[in-house]
Amino acid sequence: MRWITAGESHGPGLTIIVDGVPAGIAIDGSVIDADLRRRQLGYGRGGRQKIERDGARITGGVRQGKSTGAPIALWIENRDHANWEKVMSVTAVPEAPDAVTRLRPGHADLAGALKYGHEDVRDVIERSSARETAARVAAGGVAKALLRAVGIDILSETIRIGDITATPRFDREAIEASDVRSGDPAASAKMVAAIAAAREAGDTLGGVSIVRATGVIAGLGTYAQWDRRLDGRIAQALASIPSVKGVEFSDAFEAAGERGSAVHDPIERRGTGFGRPRNRAGGLEGGVTNGEDVVVRVAFKPISTLMKPLPSVDLRSGEPSPAHVERSDICIIPAGGVVAEAMLALVLADAVCAKFGEDNIGDITSAITRYRERLKPIADR
Numbered sequence: 001m002r003w004i005t006a007g008e009s010h011g012p013g014l015t016i017i018v019d020g021v022p023a024g025i026a027i028d029g030s031v032i033d034a035d036l037r038r039r040q041l042g043y044g045r046g047g048r049q050k051i052e053r054d055g056a057r058i059t060g061g062v063r064q065g066k067s068t069g070a071p072i073a074l075w076i077e078n079r080d081h082a083n084w085e086k087v088m089s090v091t092a093v094p095e096a097p098d099a100v101t102r103l104r105p106g107h108a109d110l111a112g113a114l115k116y117g118h119e120d121v122r123d124v125i126e127r128s129s130a131r132e133t134a135a136r137v138a139a140g141g142v143a144k145a146l147l148r149a150v151g152i153d154i155l156s157e158t159i160r161i162g163d164i165t166a167t168p169r170f171d172r173e174a175i176e177a178s179d180v181r182s183g184d185p186a187a188s189a190k191m192v193a194a195i196a197a198a199r200e201a202g203d204t205l206g207g208v209s210i211v212r213a214t215g216v217i218a219g220l221g222t223y224a225q226w227d228r229r230l231d232g233r234i235a236q237a238l239a240s241i242p243s244v245k246g247v248e249f250s251d252a253f254e255a256a257g258e259r260g261s262a263v264h265d266p267i268e269r270r271g272t273g274f275g276r277p278r279n280r281a282g283g284l285e286g287g288v289t290n291g292e293d294v295v296v297r298v299a300f301k302p303i304s305t306l307m308k309p310l311p312s313v314d315l316r317s318g319e320p321s322p323a324h325v326e327r328s329d330i331c332i333i334p335a336g337g338v339v340a341e342a343m344l345a346l347v348l349a350d351a352v353c354a355k356f357g358e359d360n361i362g363d364i365t366s367a368i369t370r371y372r373e374r375l376k377p378i379a380d381r
């Protein structure tokens, strides 16, 4: 499975193509839309989310509710485009729009303008914007549909905002009922207060989301080649989310300071196969899933756009100038978790297809049933 997105933050919309999706998967647009809505929620989001009402229009690859094996094409309209028609016009308008030249620290502004030779930072902002993560969530919705068919489920939970931490509970109902997607109501309330205080101070907050995949089949990925190790692929996918600066399997940074006897997961018999009494490996050993849940923590830096902007420099004049201020979120960890779910889903769905086939979901589920038969001690097969 491969996928690609296009479109600008304030352009007409976002285009998504997911290629290599097996035929016969039930694809329900309303389930994808529910995830798009989850990405828009969370205390601390900015004014943009009041304008958008994201929904994906499926324009290819699905017929009568099922994938056909053709590329799946999706389109998400940017409602805000109506307010940006002149600035985002494909053809040159007679009176050029005002250029953005005051560079924002923490954004792609400076690096992007230098790289592509842009004189108006708008040309950088529009594609580097995290609006693109709506497209990722739509693509992830297709991947989740495939994973659902093979019994794999993914859920994220906020476990830190600023200096407020919470223990993950993975209680879906409690998470979705929380304004910050934390299953701990006391921590939720403190997180909301911390975001409100940051907003009051013209500042922003980061945090950590934990993402867990359950029902994962042992044997996805491989140790045989560096770029096919699944831990590496998951880390790359998650680190590619705008503002993600750290990816940790299980509690790896904590484990790094402990002894091996406390960190490695003993192997025991479970049912007819194998199991682990704990899961500090985060479900992966040697770049291969071991049958336990895949558990990854994702660290998001505080949002870069500050209402009290940091000192910066004007791209054109080279003179000192405070950073450009654009309508912005204060904290995005609840939404970031939903994006992380999508990215993990896309990597796992691709790994399922790599191992069990990419043409037909019935072939895949039959292959998995057969494969499970040999996930037991050799003498018992």
Ligand SMILES: Cc1cc2nc3c(=O)[nH]c(=O)nc-3n(C[C@H](O)[C@H](O)[C@H](O)COP(=O)(O)O)c2cc1C
Residues within 6 Å of the ligand: 046, 106, 107, 108, 128, 129, 130, 131, 133, 241, 242, 243, 244, 301, 303, 304, 305, 327, 328, 329, 330, 332, 335, 336, 339
């Ligand atoms: C869902 C989501 C929403 C975001 N919203 C904003 C925002 O409103 N303002 C902002 O400055 N950064 C926002 N970001 C983060 C920036 O897109 C990101 O920091 C920037 O593109 C630079 O990329 P980097 O942080 O990965 O280096 C958001 C990130 C995500 C995942």
